[in-house]
Amino acid sequence: MRIIEILYRNFIFSRLLNLGRDYFIKKLLSTILAALLVAGALSACQTAPASSTAGDTTESVADAGDDAEGGATSDVTMTYWSMWNSTEPQAIAIQEAIDAYTAETGIQVTVQWNGRDTQQQTIQAALDSKTSIDLFDEDFQRVSTQYNKSCLSLEDMAAAVGYEDYAVAALPAAVRNWAGELIAIPSYSEHPQEAFDLIVKITSGEYDAKMAMASNGIPADIRNEEWPEMLAGVREAFNVQTGVYDWNCGMNANADLGTAFQDPAAKLFEGSLDGQGFVEAMDALY
Numbered sequence: 001m002r003i004i005e006i007l008y009r010n011f012i013f014s015r016l017l018n019l020g021r022d023y024f025i026k027k028l029l030s031t032i033l034a035a036l037l038v039a040g041a042l043s044a045c046q047t048a049p050a051s052s053t054a055g056d057t058t059e060s061v062a063d064a065g066d067d068a069e070g071g072a073t074s075d076v077t078m079t080y081w082s083m084w085n086s087t088e089p090q091a092i093a094i095q096e097a098i099d100a101y102t103a104e105t106g107i108q109v110t111v112q113w114n115g116r117d118t119q120q121q122t123i124q125a126a127l128d129s130k131t132s133i134d135l136f137d138e139d140f141q142r143v144s145t146q147y148n149k150s151c152l153s154l155e156d157m158a159a160a161v162g163y164e165d166y167a168v169a170a171l172p173a174a175v176r177n178w179a180g181e182l183i184a185i186p187s188y189s190e191h192p193q194e195a196f197d198l199i200v201k202i203t204s205g206e207y208d209a210k211m212a213m214a215s216n217g218i219p220a221d222i223r224n225e226e227w228p229e230m231l232a233g234v235r236e237a238f239n240v241q242t243g244v245y246d247w248n249c250g251m252n253a254n255a256d257l258g259t260a261f262q263d264p265a266a267k268l269f270e271g272s273l274d275g276q277g278f279v280e281a282m283d284a285l286y
Contacts, residue, residue, distance in 0.1 A: 056086040056113045058095060074106035078134040078191050078198070081123065086113040089214035094137075097207035101198050107191075109198065123147065130188045135195040140171075143184060152185045157196045166204060166223050170241040250286075260285050 080098070084091040091113055098109045114122065119138065126133060127150035138147070158164065164172055185195045201207060204221040212219040216228045222239045251258035264281035267273035273281070 055115070055118065058086060058111050058113065059108060072104065072106050074108075076106075076191055076194055077108040077110065078194060079132050080109055080111045080198075081119065081126070081133050081136040082111055082113050083116050083119040083136075083138055084113060085115045090211060093207060093211040093214050094202055096210060097202045098198065100207070101201045105194075105197075107194055107198075124150075127186055130186075133186050134189040134191050135185055135198060137184070150186055152187050152189070152192055154185065154196060154199075157193065161200060163200065163204075166221050168218070168220055168222055168239060168241070170238070170243065171220060173242060257285065 082091065082094065084094070086095075095111070098111065102108060119136075120142075123136060123138065124147065127147060143151070158172075184199060185192050189195055202211070205223070208219050208221045209224040209226065211217065212224065213226070213228055216230060218231060218238060219227065225235070227235045249257065249261070251261065264273055264278055264285075268275075268278045
């Protein structure tokens with residue numbers, strides 16, 4: 001069953017009938033966005049309200065010269081470009097993971113919090129000019145279709161740590177469908193393994209869970225069993241989803257879907273179509 005249908009059945013129908021329409025509208029919009037814009041396996045994908053703070057730069061807390069856990073030290077410094085603003089929940093969760101990573105490895109990470117607009121306007125030129133970037137997060141469809149020629153394959157590193165044993169299966173499948181490989185590190189990075197290790201830190205275990213809860217997103221790590229309340233009803237189905245799910249319900253690739261979606265959605269919001277009718281309209285559409 002397609003994941004969007006599961007969303008409609010498990011969230012929309014079950015909750016719409018028992019919730020006020022204003023509350024539902026807010027929940028529906030955030031659920032569709034959060035469920036389809038996942039904190040991705042190897043690129044960040046969630047959407048949250050934009051903060052006014054863009055262009056900030058932060059560094060990991062632990063000093064490179066200090067003894068890290070286990071006595072590890074490093075003279076490596078990495079640069080991370082992020083599409084988040086520094087005060088957003090996603091950025092706060094990422095920064096916590098970075099600080100833990102620095103404490104464990106001694107590796108310093110300088111983060112440029114660009115915000116969505118600035119990142120989209122500058123990342124391609126930065127990659128083309130080989131600006132010092134070891135890791136960047138972005139909409140994984142853009143990473144896969146626009147920036148892939150500038151990025152490394154992470155297949156071997158992912159296989160070495162068994163990444164796909166615990167990653168939501170649909171995420172690597174989606175990226176491969178568009179680009180043929182898992183990608184997120186510039187091809188010219190001087191620290192690809194260290195950057196990949198940081199990716200794993202952010203997208204698995206404790207910090208993946210924090211990211212999901214802070215941003216009402218789906219965890220990338222299937223071992224994280226606690227989901228945000230509004231998405232908990234689709235956890236079991238989503239974690240066994242192995243096919244490629246369509247970005248934005250397939251509407252980006254098929255404008256007719258977007259047009260067809262507007263009518264039942266509008267009727268649902270105005271109250272002339274009930275939850276069952278909306279589910280049936282979506283079944284017919286997809």
